[in-house]
Amino acid sequence: MKHLIFIFLVLFIGPRLYAEDGGGFANDWAHGYIQSIDNSTELTVLSAYSEFHVGEMLIVQSRDSGQKLIGFIKIESITSTGDGQFILKARLVRHSKFSMIQVGDTAYRMDVSTFHREYRGTTELIMGNEDPQSSASYKSLVFMGLSSGETAQTLRKNEVLVNILGYLDFGFTSRFTIGSLLPADILSTPNLHGKYKVYESDSNIFSFGMNFFQSPEGSQGVINASLYWDSISSESVITHSNLSLALATFDKAKNLTALKGAGTSSLQTGYEFVMDDWNRVLVGPSFNFESKSVGGYVSYVWIWDHFHVLAGLSTTDISKLVYNVRDGYYFNADMYWRF
Numbered sequence: 260m261k262h263l264i265f266i267f268l269v270l271f272i273g274p275r276l277y278a279e280d281g282g283g284f285a286n287d288w289a290h291g292y293i294q295s296i297d298n299s300t301e302l303t304v305l306s307a308y309s310e311f312h313v314g315e316m317l318i319v320q321s322r323d324s325g326q327k328l329i330g331f332i333k334i335e336s337i338t339s340t341g342d343g344q345f346i347l348k349a350r351l352v353r354h355s356k357f358s359m360i361q362v363g364d365t366a367y368r369m370d371v372s373t374f375h376r377e378y379r380g381t382t383e384l385i386m387g388n389e390d391p392q393s394s395a396s397y398k399s400l401v402f403m404g405l406s407s408g409e410t411a412q413t414l415r416k417n418e419v420l421v422n423i424l425g426y427l428d429f430g431f432t433s434r435f436t437i438g439s440l441l442p443a444d445i446l447s448t449p450n451l452h453g454k455y456k457v458y459e460s461d462s463n464i465f466s467f468g469m470n471f472f473q474s475p476e477g478s479q480g481v482i483n484a485s486l487y488w489d490s491i492s493s494e495s496v497i498t499h500s501n502l503s504l505a506l507a508t509f510d511k512a513k514n515l516t517a518l519k520g521a522g523t524s525s526l527q528t529g530y531e532f533v534m535d536d537w538n539r540v541l542v543g544p545s546f547n548f549e550s551k552s553v554g555g556y557v558s559y560v561w562i563w564d565h566f567h568v569l570a571g572l573s574t575t576d577i578s579k580l581v582y583n584v585r586d587g588y589y590f591n592a593d594m595y596w597r598f
Contacts, residue, residue, distance in 0.1 A: 289368035304347040330354035380533040394564040396537035411464040411487035422595035524548040552576040569593040
């Protein structure tokens with residue numbers, strides 16, 4: 260047992276500790292200074308750096324002692340002064356509860372390519388981050404494990420997500436994700452799923468999905484239609500809702516209850532808590548219409564630049580205190596990569 264714990268610490272916890280020790284700003288030259296506070300949401304930054312671009316997120320670092328990170332701003336426009344200086348008009352995205360942004364504070368380009376302990380977890384950075392090279396720590400969750408299913412988010416174009424059991428998602432476009440459970444395809448159970456992001460705003464995302472599983476015992480199959488809704492509840496909480504309806508099914512499809520969106524109709528809601536270190540806690544109830552049972556899940560997700568580890572407990576029926584994947588409690592674990 261001690262050996263297993265040691266291996267877990269080395270493989271999963273060690274890389275995150277190493278990343279924390281390597282914090283700091285990788286782009287110290289890419290900065291500017293707050294020149295003026297124009298109104299309650301807009302400010303002006305003066306910089307000699309020529310490669311900032313509109314839509315980019317910058318970190319605001321206090322000029323006071325301690326040099327704490329006190330806010331995030333987003334570049335709205337860039338104008339050259341003609342003498343090697345650039346005027347950046349920016350919009351406030353988030354600021355500290357305990358510090359005000361002042362003239363003379365430093366605005367840095369964010370290094371989102373890898374984890375840094377200075378960037379504390381926040382839904383504002385997650386929802387506003389569109390950098391394709393970003394660390395997964397700062398990306399929205401697309402996948403919550405085989406037993407909990409997917410969120411309303413889709414992968415970026417050409418992005419790939421694959422878990423240790425062969426569950427594969429591919430970003431066909433930035434709004435349309437397709438995928439399949441590859442081992443099931445090999446074992447005479449062809450399957451395909453897709454999800455399209457219908458609407459996205461600063462705080463809400465709606466998507467529509469379809470799943471297909473063919474019965475291994477004949478030509479019958481399962482077709483599920485799913486509606487996804489993600490909503491920001493606060494700076495650290497995102498709400499996930501998923502209504503899955505079985506449009507076609509076969510008699511033994513109830514054996515797939517633990518596999519979200521396959522064979523049965525269900526309604527699931529839940530919360531994603533964004534931790535200060537960007538790891539996530541997932542918790543929520545679910546209701547299965549066929550079995551008329553209430554289930555749920557609670558999971559913790561460790562996130563690195565590309566690798567995710569998920570562990571927790573799920574149940575298809577909270578009233579049955581037995582270890583049974585079909586109608587009881589079971590251990591919920593997953594490992595997957597996103598790149």
